[in-house]
Amino acid sequence: MLTKEEVLKRIKEGSGDALKGASVFLRANKNLVLAAVRVNGLELRYAKANLQSDKQVVMAALENDGEALEYIADVLKDDPEVLLAALSSMDRKA
Amino acid sequence: MSFKIKGGIGSLGYNREGGGRVLYIFNGKFDFAATDVVVSHSYTDKHEGEIDFAEYDPSKISTDRFEIEDEVPLSSILVIHNVSELSDEENKRIAIFFTKKFLLNLLEDGVAVIFVDLEEQTIFVVGEDEVNNGDLVDALLKHYSDATLFAREYDHIYDY
Numbered sequence: 203m204l205t206k207e208e209v210l211k212r213i214k215e216g217s218g219d220a221l222k223g224a225s226v227f228l229r230a231n232k233n234l235v236l237a238a239v240r241v242n243g244l245e246l247r248y249a250k251a252n253l254q255s256d257k258q259v260v261m262a263a264l265e266n267d268g269e270a271l272e273y274i275a276d277v278l279k280d281d282p283e284v285l286l287a288a289l290s291s292m293d294r295k296a
Numbered sequence: 297m298s299f300k301i302k303g304g305i306g307s308l309g310y311n312r313e314g315g316g317r318v319l320y321i322f323n324g325k326f327d328f329a330a331t332d333v334v335v336s337h338s339y340t341d342k343h344e345g346e347i348d349f350a351e352y353d354p355s356k357i358s359t360d361r362f363e364i365e366d367e368v369p370l371s372s373i374l375v376i377h378n379v380s381e382l383s384d385e386e387n388k389r390i391a392i393f394f395t396k397k398f399l400l401n402l403l404e405d406g407v408a409v410i411f412v413d414l415e416e417q418t419i420f421v422v423g424e425d426e427v428n429n430g431d432l433v434d435a436l437l438k439h440y441s442d443a444t445l446f447a448r449e450y451d452h453i454y455d456y
Binding site: 281285286 | 375376377379381382389390
């Protein structure tokens with residue numbers, strides 16, 4: 203299991219999978235998850251469920267990569283701001 | 297009229313050997329006749345003519361994203377909203393995105409996905425090509441509100 207320091211190091215190094223292998227405790231740490239999704243939005247997949255429904259985390263992930271939409275919680279799937287952010291991000295990448 | 301298999305099915309495998317996880321998608325109500333055609337085709341020994349399969353009841357298919365038990369409406373698993381603040385085009389893009397990801401997640405997890413077209417009375421195994429070419433996704437979205445999922449776990453007849 204990765205320590206918090208190891209996860210932070212991986213985030214700083216730009217690892218795409220910094221949260222992979224981290225404990226549930228770390229994957230529930232909002233600041234850590236925010237830092238990770240700002241580097242790679244798809245890290246949202248490893249976030250604990252409550253953070254997949256946290257709009258601040260989700261918007262940060264979508265800003266980085268619209269494809270992170272796949273990992274948002276069902277409760278946000280009718281939020282126009284979230285959906286439009288995803289589409290906008292996908293368009294920027296296209 | 298009976299169901300016709302398009303493109304072949306091949307072996308669906310057995311649960312204890314890592315296969316045998318099958319998700320049927322009906323573009324309407326569940327129809328036992330379609331699953332009967334599939335198991336007769338896939339689990340009948342071509343030389344001996346004997347059928348070798350048992351199905352877990354209930355059957356549950358779990359991936360890292362979804363959990364599907366027996367017969368459920370598609371809309372209970374694949375959540376798609378028509379959001380009034382979005383244009384028709386934007387809503388469609390979102391719906392296509394979620395539907396493709398749903399199907400690809402199942403395929404990546406080794407689940408055999410079988411689409412049953414009740415109107416055409418056809419059955420085919422879904423692969424990445426079918427997901428990406430768009431026709432299947434369009435067909436699913438057309439029947440989103442009444443489509444049905446049916447999860448099955450198959451095993452050897454003496455293993456159940």
